[in-house]
Amino acid sequence: EVQLVESGGGLVQPGGSLRLSCTASGFTFSSYEMNWIRQAPGKGLEWISYISSSGSPIYYADSLKGRFTVSRDNAKNSLYLQMTSLRADDTALYYCARGWLSGDYGSFDYWGQGTLVSVST
């Protein structure tokens, strides 16, 4: 069974940093692209980062302005998101999601349950 389990969220002050982790099981992690997607409370979904199966290339949403860094450790079946210079509008539930290609069509076929990041004084 495919499982994605996020961790590392919590309450952080504006300007602070946090590192999120996503541990995968039930599939060959090193064969799949991975993504981070966030959802602010009561809001819609925002894609924020992509990393290929090998670790390169990497893409980010322009709104992050270089504050976030995605990485992966295929030996540990883990995906990471290093977040710095956090702002109140970064408050959200952060999901990791597996990228899936069927022919030419990409989608997010499995999602974790999310880890909540709250940025506040």
Place this chain on the structure above:
Amino acid sequence: DIQMTQSPSSLSASVGDRVTITCRASESIYSYLNWYQQKPGKAPKLLIYGAASLQSGVPSRFSGSGSGTDFTLTISSLQPEDFATYFCQQSYSTPDTFGQGTKLEIK
């Protein structure tokens, strides 16, 4: 970025009803359109990919259609477990973008 606009934002319907949700892209995305279902407190679940392909395990009462800029998700006969929020998402160009969601509520 490609903007995705869903309509309606919310919808009330009864068990057994046929329901259609619309998603419009700000430019052509061919058939690079996916639909997700999200229930309260849960992660989104992939329903439809490539505009019209049913994800494995998803009931056949769900169907998707459209290409270019206009897409629809249809639920042929609503079941109690279908009351949820539905999102469309384009995967044609980076950044992937989502519609704002359609909340389907019980009438």
